[in-house]
Amino acid sequence: MLQLIVRIFQRFRQRTNQNNSSKEFVSFFSLFRFAQKSDWFYITVATLAAIASGITFTISLMVFGSLTGVFIDEGFKPCSLNTTTPNELSTNFKADIHRYVLYLVGLGCLAFVLAYTEHIFWTMSSEKQAKRIRNHLFRSLLHKGIAYFDKCKSGEHTTRLSDDIDKVQKGIGEKLGVLINSVSIFLSSCIIAFIKSWKLALVLLSITPVLVISAYYFAKTMAIMTANELKSTALASGAAEEVFTSIRTVFAYNGSEYEQTRYGKYIDEAKHKAVKKGFVYGLFTGFTSFVGFCFDALGFWYGAKLIREDSNQNIGIVILVLFTIVEGVYCISMVIPHFQGLSEARGAAYHIWQLIDISPKQTLPVEPLVSTLRTNFMDTIEFRNVHFSYPTRLETQVLNGLSFKAQRGQKIALVGSSGCGKSTCVQLLLRFYDVKSGEILFEDRSITDLDVNYVRQNISVVNQEPILFGTTIFENIKFGCPTATVEQIEEAARKANAHDFIMRLPEKYYTVVGERGAQLSGGQKQRVALARALVSDPKILILDEATSALDRISEKAVQKALDNASEGRTTIIIAHRLSAIVAADNIVVIQKGCVVEEGNHELLMRQEGVYYQLVQAQEAENVIYTSEDEYTTQYNQNDEILLEDEFAVTNSMNTLTINSENTSDKDKKNTTSETDKKKSVFFEMLKLNRSEWIYILFGCLASLCNGCVQPAYAYVLSKMISVFQECDYDLQIQRIQIYAGIFLSLGVVTFLTKWLQSFMFACSGEALTRRLRAKAYKTMLCQEVAWFDRAENNSGALTTRLSTDASAVQNSVGIRIGASLEMIANLGAGLILAFIFSWQLASVMIGFTVVMIVAGFAETYLTERFSSINKQKKEEAGSVAAEVLANMRTVVQLQQEDFFFMKYKSLVQAVCRSTIKRSTITGAVYALTTSIPFFILPALFSFGFTLIEKRLLKEEDILLIFAFAIFLTQALAVSLSMVPDYGDSISAAEDFIHLFNRKPAIDNSSTAGTTLSTGPENITMTDLEFAYPGRKTVNVLKKLTMHINQGQRVALIGPSGCGKSTVVQLLERFYDISNGALTANACDVRSLNLHWYRGQIGIVSQEPILFDISIRENIAYGDHSRQIPLSEIIEAAKTANAHDMIQKLPQGYDTIVGLKGVQMSGGEKQRIAIARALIHNPSILLLDEATSALDSANEKIVQDALERAQENRTSLTITHRLSTIRNADVIYVIHNGQIVEFGTHEQLLLKEGSLYVRLLQMQSNM
Incomplete structure (x- = not known):
């Protein structure tokens, strides 16, 4: 049986794949392409449980209809000639009530078991499939070939692995479960309606095709719009990840605002597309609700006609058919949010499937030669x-x-x-x-x-720019x-x-060496x-x-x-x-x-x-x-x-990793304690959304109207039922027409308010998501460099927070406000009506409502708690993926695709296990909230019978309360079904609040401070001590004293790792000194305007970082204070000996250099970086091995250019090639974090046995 189901799904999927090959969404059955036999078993059990749960609900409607009929038969008999005594009627009435109450209790117990089973099996199925999709996608990316990555941004793939797969998982899990359950209710309701009164059911269902056709086009439209939205989000993620992996270059050239603008363009596109999606979504939900009221108007009108024409029809049958049909349609309309989730899954899956299915263009041999080859x-x-x-x-x-x-x-x-x-x-x-x-x-x-693997395993490469992994x-x-x-x-x-x-x-x-060996x-x-x-x-x-x-x-x-x-x-x-x-x-x-x-x-x-x-x-x-041969001796052991x-x-x-983690923990604790003193997460997010107050206001008004519609409907429904006790048929028809008109009016109101609620909260919610991403990105770019050094703040984790967490947060504000106000209005208006007609029954309803709400909060707490745990594990997996995809050449060269795949796979497996474990707990809470409505009705009927028996309540009034109870519990159930999403959003929102409340040690966005009238030409370091923030007890620089005077060419030399580059980072204010003084023109650099200060410095690092933009834009990146004309860009390129090389390229200065300049050679990248440093005519020029990647001919030309560039400006050169610093005004020799010698080249040569002389001797013998 199970294999038959699998084959049917596979055949249907193949057929629909052919039909949808040109569309940017996949077919429904294609979503399950990675389901295995065990998954199909879980899906089958969950589907059967969902169907059975829907049927159980429909049977409960039958019981409710029968109970309603009992009350109608007892109370609505003004035209009856029956002379049975009230006591005899009361006895029969009591027996019927007790029997139906027991039915409802039994159905409630069954509903609990089915809901629990459904929740667990959907979770198991979706989690395991999501795990498999992530593994397949990551493995596919690992084997795409280098040429593929030359054209792509690694951040796009990180988004696919996180946000997009999450959407697919929801679409094939909880959203699909609710959808199947609702369809089951709808179909079983239709069957029962046809059995009871096929004529009335047929008339009512004549409207259904309109609903089905609109749902089809809605799903199709939503899938396409979702795919387009995800494209923009992926581009934004790619831009953000590129910045995070190049953060020092961004800070050095004051590129934060430029990068925020670039990122803002992508998230603006995503926002506009999401708002359009909300507009369409609102139209469909409003239209669905309107159709539901049309059912009521048509049903009662035609039902009255049937009662008059057919003696076998009565008001009880009409109500039963109406309730089943209306409830079926109501379930379909309330399931639209989950239907949207399914549409989003289809759109997200399209891009994922494409990535998995695209084969590398590199042709591999059919039967690669390995075993027959000689060892040499x-x-x-x-x-x-x-x-x-x-x-x-x-x-x-x-x-x-x-x-x-x-x-x-x-x-x-x-x-x-x-x-x-x-x-x-x-x-x-x-x-x-x-x-x-x-x-x-x-x-x-x-x-x-x-065999390509055989070739690579016999070749070892040491590249010019070594890549190490964060292990x-x-x-x-x-x-x-x-x-x-x-x-x-x-x-x-x-x-x-x-x-x-x-x-x-x-x-x-x-x-641990840190990301890319940063430590x-x-x-x-x-x-x-x-x-x-x-x-x-x-x-x-x-x-x-x-x-x-x-x-x-x-x-x-x-x-x-x-x-x-x-x-x-x-x-x-x-x-x-x-x-x-x-x-x-x-x-x-x-x-x-x-x-x-x-x-x-x-x-x-x-x-x-x-x-x-x-x-x-x-x-x-x-x-x-x-x-100076007299100073040249052979290399000896003293060296x-x-x-x-x-x-x-x-x-x-290199103790940074451990200690920075400790610092991170303290920072989190401190931040958390500060946040606890502030307002709740909800109000913090609402404050961020205050600019959209007009949208929120209209959305809230629409939500309140939506909430009041159901109690109003319940009231009109009870009055419509009471019409059937009218003996005057003409008056009866007149009143039916009046109430049918009211139903249609409520439908029109609901159409407008549903559309307005969805559209307004889409506008406010997407604006919040956009603002969160922009603010979080801006806040991240305000943090000090040490913050980015932390393991938990690697580029992959930060990108995931921006893409996935930001989109989840809007559930805590916009959607929550709408759902909460709708539920409050529903509850408030309904309870007022209930208290007016029977305060006793209203009290019973309040008791059950409290239980449901408490259960909902319990589910929120559990979801939030587990979400935090899962989020950490997901970020670890995302970090591994981001690091690997950003360094694919090294991964492929080392043939470590399988290693990183297994590492990623183990992290994904941990997430899967944790989620499945969570489902056993959250499933019980979910089942409780789902089954409570089954127990409310028996309680109300039992207590209501007692009140009627004591003549404290009319039969007509209890129907009003019953109708309200059904709609209230359904509204609560739908609201509580959003709890998992809300729990995830709260967890994500808390992380954003922690980020926003954090005060960086060096605020890279600050424009405060002194601006000097001239550039900071005179730099003085006095008794300077420095320890990295994560290891404050160990000094890297110890009592270092240096003087760099205006116009001087200063050189700093010493063995690798002695602290030379640390001096450069302090001069750039990537870090602040621990003790001593660092001044520019006698002003403490910490008191200077940071943007102005860095704008006076040009830097060329040992490993140049270029961005995935054109050569023109990369050179112009050196000066963000103005629009750089092409003539200046060309002049800077000529100075750096890059112009001729650029001109030979087909696109010239418009050539895209690729991620980190991968399309350029090392020397080409270095020359572009030099041009970038010179474009803003800096007062201070920092050259950290600026010519190390150049050949001798180019080095001489560029060195001459740098000599010219250093004229009339202060410069600091760090180099291993001592020939480049012979003309320096002063040379400082650093040893063990201290200056041990300084002077000109000639002066230092006179110091026999000095460290400088020994370095010179070493180079002379190379």
């Missing part, structure tokens, strides 16, 4: 006439007939200017892309015939070889010169990446600027390790420092994508061609040292001491 076959590599263009820039030929060969065990060096195609060769070897024409061969076997150092190294032992990992770290600094850390190899210096990250590459003992080792981030001392030690590691394996070296490649067996010189020279160093030097010119250009840099100073600093640098 990969050692020989050949590029044969290779042509290649990147998929995003097909017009630009990167490789143009490139050919070279690397024999087994050879060291091959690829040399050429930046952007010539060297790194492209590496990406082709790793099969990130396939060649356009030509071949890449491993011992005469085409790379396309080989421990041990795990990061182990990514290079998942089977590596502890001993092998430590040995790899020793080879990479990383073991000693690791062992100085508090947690040693188990130190390590550039040199430390590079060495960990080297260890990761060496641990697998690869057959092919590729070093793409592997030592570019190291100082000369570390580079010497690591280069020696690399030389040893290269023995016996094929090695490809890409380097700008020609000293690293002179020993290569074959040097391949590439120019404009093709090989122009090839041979060893001696041969190429004799040819005096391109390579010769490159060497000459680089030797020209070192000629300054030839007159190892220079490596030690980084360890003390590192010892303090």
